[in-house]
Amino acid sequence: MSTMELCDLTALELTSLLRQKKASAVEILESSLRRIGEVDGRPGSLEERDLDDEDRAKVHAFITVSDERALAKATEIDRMIARGEDPGPLAGVPFTVKDIFCVEGTNTTAASRILSNFTAPYTATPVARMEKAGAVMIGKVNLDEFTFGSSSESSAYRPTPRNPWKTDRVPGGSSGGSAASVAAGEAPLSLGTDTAGSIRQPAGFCGVVGLKPTYGRVSRYGLIAFASSLDCPGPLAHDVSDAAAMLQVIAGRDEHDSTAAAVPVPDYSAALQKGVKGMRIGLSPDYFRLTYPDLETGEIKYQQLPADIERAVRTAAEKLADLGAEIIEDVPMPNTKYGIPVYFVISRVEAASNLHRFDGVKYGMRELVPGADLQEMYRRTRNAGFGPQVKLRILMGMYTSAAQYSEQYYQKALRVRTLIRRDFDTIFDPNGKYRLDALLTPTNPTPAFHMDAVYGDSVLMQYADQLTVPGNHAGIPGLSLPGGLDDEKLPIGIQLLGADYTEDKLLRIGRAYELATAEDAWRKVLPEVLR
């Protein structure tokens, strides 16, 4: 397993080999499918079966492996190359898709039983753009049910994904299958979504790069909605250059999504080599302490960030300073601590609204009971089709948006969201006191936690997103980068946050950091399943 194979290369290395005719798209695909066969184990399914030891040692990133569809696409790419045609910028690159995106003709489940029989009649814009660019979709990967979670354990499709670095740990979530599939070398790219950190948090847990673009930078057409004012599709990749290449393909306006911004898409790859000299990068004490609610009193308690994680961020800052960046310390972000409470309200209200469409009438499963009327059919279908975390979000959303509580909760949360946005407006203001190009923070409060250790405690699980969720409230872009390993050889993620539509700056800083750490010992360590 330790021998380097095609599937271990980056997307850009693969396109280079393909264009030089040193590898064909079919050979690249076969390498990925072999890797899936070696490390993935049985795909997630609704089958009720206890885990055995072999299951516990595998990754289980996939719900569906689309090998036939992928082979047809790879063959088409090879024919185009043989004819001398341009097969596109990501030609022959395998990629996985979080199973929350519609892909025509594929089972699209949202990791929920209620959509177990749903075949998408059309393809989501980001997926269509990847395929148009020549990339080869090799399958749909597992996630938290309807993306509701931070460990991928709420999926109805079991076994749920496991972390390739240590398979007794979660891969994070909700794009856990995406991050795991990239970390395990099953595909160099994956399309995920980020509503509170669902790209960046699993990227941090699995030692890969994850980019949450600015809200509206990438179309949401064909994405099964969770919280419509927060959801952002984006790339997970081996490295920053691959993430930039993928964002280049999927970004931009879309006539099918009026919230996809009509803002020009810059050349992300061209920006990568510019270095960080003169850039202003901030550090905030509000991202070096953790907050948790005291469930007895309802008050916020503070905890120290784990030392390994703080050290990784400060070491990254030193390296960037050595490269010529100016590090600005003590940047105040006073409303960071409200990110999760605000999210508990806004995301649940939007989720409850979006989930009303699943009623067993037009698509998805229907629970039939002889003699039952329509209301009972709704109840039976939704009860059998939704898992506990989905039901919990519906109930919370309905309660906090109810007429008598809306002012207290929903309207208040929307106003506190304004305060969170103002924190970022202040530090990124080009005429302000801080004039930052980026804020450097940890991605996660902890490294990947054990399977079953947090699942079931919906409050503690939500606080796994406390350092990523402010970026979603503000709508700004965020990039998670591998930033080292902790004492247990688990990946640590570091995060860059920037002003609206400044993905190019974040990628530029990320690339400089990658180059500066390329020879570090931790970069040579492989995930457990590849050793």
Place this chain on the structure above:
Amino acid sequence: MDDQISIEVFNRLVELAALELNEEQAGYLHKQLNNQLRAIHELASIPIDNSLEANLHGVPYIAEARPALREDKAKNCEDTASILSQVPQYQDGHIIVPDIPHTTLK
């Protein structure tokens, strides 16, 4: 802090959400729901000026970022069969559902 949502309010929510829970599920969800409300308790203490605008969208939806509205023109779906094939019960151009609860007017 006491539970904010009583079992009566919880049961009403379950009904409005068109769910049907067994005892074990109801116990778990009721407890988690109250825990989540404790976790957001801190929101109440944040001093907010009522003139502060609500943020619905994160990124400002400024005119330059808005795509032009496309022409308001009806467009037929080219492949209705793949959509209708998803319907759990379908016959002769109609989606079939169980009896709709109704009251006969006198």
